[in-house]
Amino acid sequence: MQEIRSDVPDLDVPDLDVSDLDVSDLEEELGRPGPGLVTEAADWPGDVVVLGAGGKTGTGISSMARRALDAAGRDDVRVRAVSRWTDPRGRAALETLGVRTVAADLSDTAAVDALPDAAVVIHLVGAKFGTASAPEQAWMTNTVLPAFVARRYHDARVVALSTGNVYGMTAPVTGGSRESDAPRPVGDYAVTCRGREQVFTHAARERSxxxxxxxxxxxxxxxxxxxADLARTLLAGHAVDLGAGAVNVVWQRYANEVVLRSVPHATAPEPFVLNLTGPETAGVRALATRLAHHLGVAxxxxxxxxxxxxxxxxxxxxxxxxxxxxxLGQLLALQARWIAEGGELWDRPTKFERRDGRF
Known part of the structure; x- marks a missing residue:
């Protein structure tokens, strides 16, 4: 992997169609299935349930699953999006696409048991922010709740979203942690996410x-x-914290598709494990420098x-x-144009600069 250095001159980035889209068009793009997914969706074994569909990735994954099935001619397969649904707009948008939404509190065992049957389960439920002050919530959401899901859907193919936080820190020259590396989680968030992995691993080994x-x-x-965090910091005139050193980032649409394309790769008794991110090891200084150039600020x-x-x-x-x-160059240009033109931003800082595992 090649580290992006701050002394490399900024490259010309071709215009990106999505840079001028409004929110509805952006969400259309984030839910767009590629041809590989459409081909694979034709062979999905049955109905799909997306758990945690009201989160920042859930609506895109739910709509992409429905659109892929439609393109594959699989009208017989239903997609159900499960969440508490505090966002009625997102719920209504999915219903318009043909996704059936289900309101449920997944910490309630009775609610989990009452969920519709499925042959494919996409598990996106997780707790991260606020876990430093309320670690018990992380343990409940990230470890106990998956046990309810694993019991309810023991006959389904399960794709569970986890995090690179389960790994320890590595030097950029190593290229980063590989799937075969032993996890070294730090802090309640990372530890409980590793716990979620172990719960689903238990299901793979004990229930196949x-x-x-x-x-x-x-x-x-x-x-x-x-x-988005870096661009906001730069426009506010604040100094960028270099505490993270370097990061990996990846386009959300691609991430949504990889989650769904992992369905046929699910295995037992040992789970299929996959790192999902971009190919670059990007220095925070370099990212901020390039964003600042696009934004016309120091x-x-x-x-x-x-x-x-x-x-x-x-x-x-x-x-x-x-x-x-x-x-990555296109993502930087897109981000700068979006924020400069007053595009919608979510008030959900990633806290990517934290190294102590406290979120």
């Missing part, structure tokens, strides 16, 4: 449930993510760049599914 564990590092889209920095970072090697992912369809 086919499982895929997807360790995601920093998916980005214009409203949310590392690049970049200032605080802190020291550490020798290690939370980094992952996604070679296996790119071998199986190809490279992301948006390059």
């Amino acid at each position: 449930t086919p499982v895929a564990l997807i360790r995601l590092n920093y998916a980005v889209e214009p409203r949310y993510g590392v690049l 970049a200032e920095f605080t802190g020291e760049e550490p020798a290690t970072g939370l980094l992952a090697d996604a070679t296996l992912c790119h071998t199986l599914f190809g490279y992301p369809d948006r390059t």
Whole structure:
């Protein structure tokens, strides 16, 4: 993997159609299935349930699943999106696409038992922010709740979203942690996410449930993510914290598709494990410098760049599914244009600069 250095001149980035889209068009793009997914969806064994569909990735994954099935001519397969549904707009948009929504509190065992049957389960439920002050919530959501799901859907193919936080810090020159590396989680969030993995691993070994564990590092889209955090910091005239050193980021649409394309790769008795991120090891200083150039502002920095970072090697992912369809340069240009033109932003800072595991 090649580290992006701050002394490399900014490259010309071709115009990106999605840069001028409004929110509804952006969400259309984030739910767009590629031809590989459409081909695979034709062979999905039955109905799909997306758990945690009201989160930042859930609506895109739910709509992409429905659109892929429609393109594959699988009108017989239903997609159900399960959430507490605090966002009625997102719920209504999915219903319009033909996704059936279900309101449920997944911490309630009776509610989980009452969920509709499915042959494919996409598990997106997780707790991260606020876990430092309320660690019991992380333990309940990230470890206990998956046990309810694993029991209810022991006959389904399960794809469970995890995080690269389960790994320890590595030096950028190593290319990041690989799937075969031993987890070294730090803090309640990372530890409980590793617990979620172990719960689904238990299901794979004891009940022969086919499982895929997807360790995601920093998916980005214009409203949310590392690049949005950096752009907001720069426009506010604040210094960028160099505490993370370097990061991996990946286009959200690609991440949504990889989650769904992992369905046929789910295995038992050992789960299929996959790092999901972009191909670059990107220095935070370099990212901020390039964003500042696009935004027409000066970049200032605080802190020291550490020798290690939370980094992952996604070679296996790119071998199986190809490279992301948006390059890092395109994502930087898109982010700058989106925020400069007053595009919607979510108030959900990633806290990517934290190294102590407290979120």
